Amino acid sequence: MNAHCTRLHLFMDGELSESDAEGFRSHLPRCAACEGGLRDLLQLELLAARALGTGVAEQPASKPQGNVVALGAWVRKNARVVAPLAMAASLCAIFVPRMLPAADVPAVVFLANQTTRELEARLSDPRADIHRPYSPMRGGADGLEAGKVTLPLRPLAEMEERKDFRGIVAAYVLHGQWQQAQAVLAREPESLERDIDLSVVALQEGRYQDALNRLDQQVLPKAPRNPQALWNRALALRALGQKDSAAAAFDQVAGLKEPGWSDEARGLAKGLREEAAR
Numbered sequence: 001m002n003a004h005c006t007r008l009h010l011f012m013d014g015e016l017s018e019s020d021a022e023g024f025r026s027h028l029p030r031c032a033a034c035e036g037g038l039r040d041l042l043q044l045e046l047l048a049a050r051a052l053g054t055g056v057a058e059q060p061a062s063k064p065q066g067n068v069v070a071l072g073a074w075v076r077k078n079a080r081v082v083a084p085l086a087m088a089a090s091l092c093a094i095f096v097p098r099m100l101p102a103a104d105v106p107a108v109v110f111l112a113n114q115t116t117r118e119l120e121a122r123l124s125d126p127r128a129d130i131h132r133p134y135s136p137m138r139g140g141a142d143g144l145e146a147g148k149v150t151l152p153l154r155p156l157a158e159m160e161e162r163k164d165f166r167g168i169v170a171a172y173v174l175h176g177q178w179q180q181a182q183a184v185l186a187r188e189p190e191s192l193e194r195d196i197d198l199s200v201v202a203l204q205e206g207r208y209q210d211a212l213n214r215l216d217q218q219v220l221p222k223a224p225r226n227p228q229a230l231w232n233r234a235l236a237l238r239a240l241g242q243k244d245s246a247a248a249a250f251d252q253v254a255g256l257k258e259p260g261w262s263d264e265a266r267g268l269a270k271g272l273r274e275e276a277a278r
Contacts (some may be wrong), residue, residue, distance in 0.1 A: 002058075004027040005034055007024055012083075065172065074149050103161075105158075109151065110130075112127075115132060116132050116134065117131075117135070118134075121203050122194075122200070123166075123169070123170045123173060124197050125193075128139060128174055131264070134264070151171060159171070165184055165194075169197050170197075178201065196232065198214060199219075199229070203239070210235075211235075211236040212233060230253050234248050234268070237249055240270075243273070246269075254266040
């Protein structure tokens, strides 16, 4: 690694002087690490643009959303570098996932390497619905807080190739990228699982009645014992101040005898009844 290797993000954001930028362009073809980093960031921008239904993002570099880098102005200024690498990035996004086994998803995608969970609601994807003690500030195995755990690109490309909408939504939600999650949900076919994930978004946005209505009208009539729907319904009722109803909903979850979830539900129901008694 040399001094140029520390300037990749400055180069991409157009913050280098012309002489330094020209030096980085000369360095790029001779450095596999910088070329790979540039290609990964380009792929991430392409995937984000696809998820949001847009072209290359045009937001200012000073206001990135989540882990997505704003590249619009930079792409125009550096077209002769971008053109071949963007072609490589798009080909990689198409062909690399086909060479990866479906089960080989890094633990960081669904935060399986964390010992606690930051999201209290439950997502429909079972890979994102493994019980861990709830803690609003993430304090898992690597000690990283939400927003500091980078969502890797390659598994997203693999799930996109398989049209694994539930996995993509779960990954975005767990990493706090709510706008991207909603964009993917807008593309996902109607299903009970989609309605469950939409209830999670509604809870996050404070639309508790919307979440409750969706679960009561779209999910539970068809799947009255769905644990994720019952859990999210209990959260919505609690947020609406209906403590007795929320406690009863948590009792339903406890009755399903799911490892971890049932014990937590039982404790939440007990706490709500104690609050109501006080």
